[in-house]
Amino acid sequence: MTGPKDSNDSQDEGKSNVLDKTISRRDLLRLAGVGGAGLLLGATGVSGLFSAKSRSGVSSAAPTVAANVDQIVSFYGKHQAGITTPAQDFIVFAAFDLTAASLGEVRKLFQDWTQAAATMASGELLGDTNDNLNLPPSDTGEAAGLSPSRTTITFGVGPSFFDGRYGLAGKRPAALVDLPAFGGDELRAEWSGGDIGVQVNANDLQIAFHALRNLARIARGKAVLRWTQEGFQRTSGADPSGATPRNLMGFRDGTGNPDVTDDAEMNKVVWASASDGTAWMSKGSYMVVRRVRMRIEVWDRSTLGDQEATFGRHRASGAPIGAVHETDKLDLDKKDEKGKPVIPMNAHVRLAHGDGSVKILRRSFSYSSGLDNKTGQLDAGLLFIGYNRDSRKQFIPMQQKLGQSDLLNEYIVHTGSAVFACFPGVSEGGYIGETLF
Ligand code: HEM
Incomplete structure (x- = not known):
């Protein structure tokens, strides 16, 4: 993490304590009740001070929070955050299964999640400032005093969400298909499926974990965790230049992605439209998650030449084989002096690129999950996440x-x-899923 967080941490600590100790949220309510609040609070008003209870504990009018603004990605907007948002340093991905008894409960879950997600994205604590020793705290606390860290929380629903339990079978989008079996799949139930998918990203793993943990807590009685996967990439602190990150095979990963700042391109590649046939998904997107394990030990014994041929790009520069710069054109027609394609016919980029007319937006993270007990080898690879308009x-x-x-x-x-x-x-006041429910 760069500047803003560091500067906030040191300056805000003192103010935060003062605010917390001198005037709790409950004190404020009491004061408001006896009619003295106007006098006491002046122009700020009760609600102003409530929303000022940021995790770093200072008023949102204070300059230190202004310095934090670039650490906040608004939860609200016409599209969900976390899709075209530049990828943060960490991911905590989770799939949930519903246990809710009724559609009303499912709707309530999304309403509660929306509020909590918006609150956590803006770096605030959940619920009241709870100083009641007889109740569990309303926020689990591990993100207290920390920067918002560009938290985004992105919600989606899987095919099983529409299986008839909640009367939504007729609303399943045609584009939300179960994926067919692909060559090389060795899928395991423990990392597959889910009624609901939640992608939490932040530039701090503790903050991302905090968000997911609290969403799971809020879901109690309505949904249970099915599987989770944490992931990472080099942090923005380790590479302030923001160059394309490298995956665990050592190659730059993301170069060939479509431009997220190009609205026309995003409308073509990422965002669903009512004209696709499912009105409630208009401005939404379809997410594919694949947990791809790398056979790291085998990879590490292969030659640099084989590695580059595998992807069709040079490892050091990220340039297409035969080119110099990472962003040089991917020239699939280029031949060597013997007439052989410079980029092998089965290289990853050649096959993924095709004729260039079909694209997806990749937003993947590396993962490392200890050892595979059977083989004693690292269980590490890529948590591939791809967004598209129609899978x-x-x-x-x-x-x-x-x-x-x-x-x-x-x-x-x-x-x-x-x-x-x-x-x-x-938008503010609405809730995720409202177009469906
Ligand atoms: C462990 C699994 C994977 C690894 C390590 C990997 C790695 C890479 C690398 C290094 C590149 C070249 C740089 C770049 O353009 O980002 C690339 C390109 C690409 N990959 Fe993958 N990839 C994986 C899986 C997938 C999957 C599952 C898909 C989709 C089905 C995919 C789709 C693409 C696309 C569309 C490109 C860009 C091609 C272009 O230049 O037009 N990749 N990948």
Whole structure:
């Protein structure tokens, strides 16, 4: 994490304590009740001070929070945050299964989640400032005093959400298909599926964990965790230049992504439209999650030449083989002096690129989850996340080609899989899923 957080931490601590100790939220309510609040609070008013209870504990009018503004990604907007948002340093991904007794309870869950997610994204503590020793605190506390760290929380629903339990079977989007089996799949139930998918990102793992933990707490009685996966990439602190991150195979990963600042491109590649047939998904997107384990030990014994041929790019620069710079054009027609394609026919980028007309937006993270007990080898790889407007036309044909003949298949195995329809965004006062419910 860069400047803003550091400067906040040191300056705010003192103020935070003063605010916490001198005037609790409950004190304020009491004061408001006896009619003295106006005098006492002046122009700030009760609500102003309530919303001022940021995690760093200072008034939102204070200059230190202004310095924090670039650490906040607004939860609200026409699209959900966390899709075209530049990828943060960490991910905590979770799939939930519903246990709610009724559609009303499911709706309530999304309403509660919306409020909590918006609160956590803005760096505030959940619920009242709870100083009642006889109640569990309303916030679990591990993010207290910490920067918002560009937290985003993105919600989607899987095919099983529409299985009839809640009377929503008729609302399942045609584009929310179960993925077919792909070549090389070794999927495990423990990393697959889910009624609901929640992607939490932040530039701090403790903050991302805090968000997911509190969402799970709020879901009690309505949904249970099915599987989770944490992931990371090099932090912005380790590379302030923001160069394309490298995956655990040492290659820059994300170079060929479409431009998230190009609205027309995003409308074509990422955002669903009412004209696609499901009005409630308009401005939403379909997320594909694949837990892809890397056979790291095998990869580490392969030659640099083989590694580069596998991807079709140079490792050091990230440039297409035969080119110099990372962003140089991917020229798939280029031949060597013997007439052989410079980028092998089954190289990952050639197959994934195709004729260039079908794209997806990748937002993947590396993961490392200890040892595979059976083999004693590292269980590490890529938590692949891809967003697209219609997986039937984008992700599925792409992965069918890759699964069949990608040179990379020698070094990877897909162990988990899930798909989710990510709702459109909401404005303040609304709730995630409102277009469906
Ligand atoms: C462990 C699994 C994977 C690894 C390590 C990996 C790695 C890479 C790397 C290094 C590149 C080149 C740099 C770049 O453009 O980002 C790339 C490109 C790409 N990958 Fe993957 N990838 C994996 C899985 C997938 C999957 C499952 C898909 C989708 C089905 C996919 C789709 C793409 C696309 C669309 C490109 C860009 C091609 C272009 O230049 O147009 N990748 N990948």
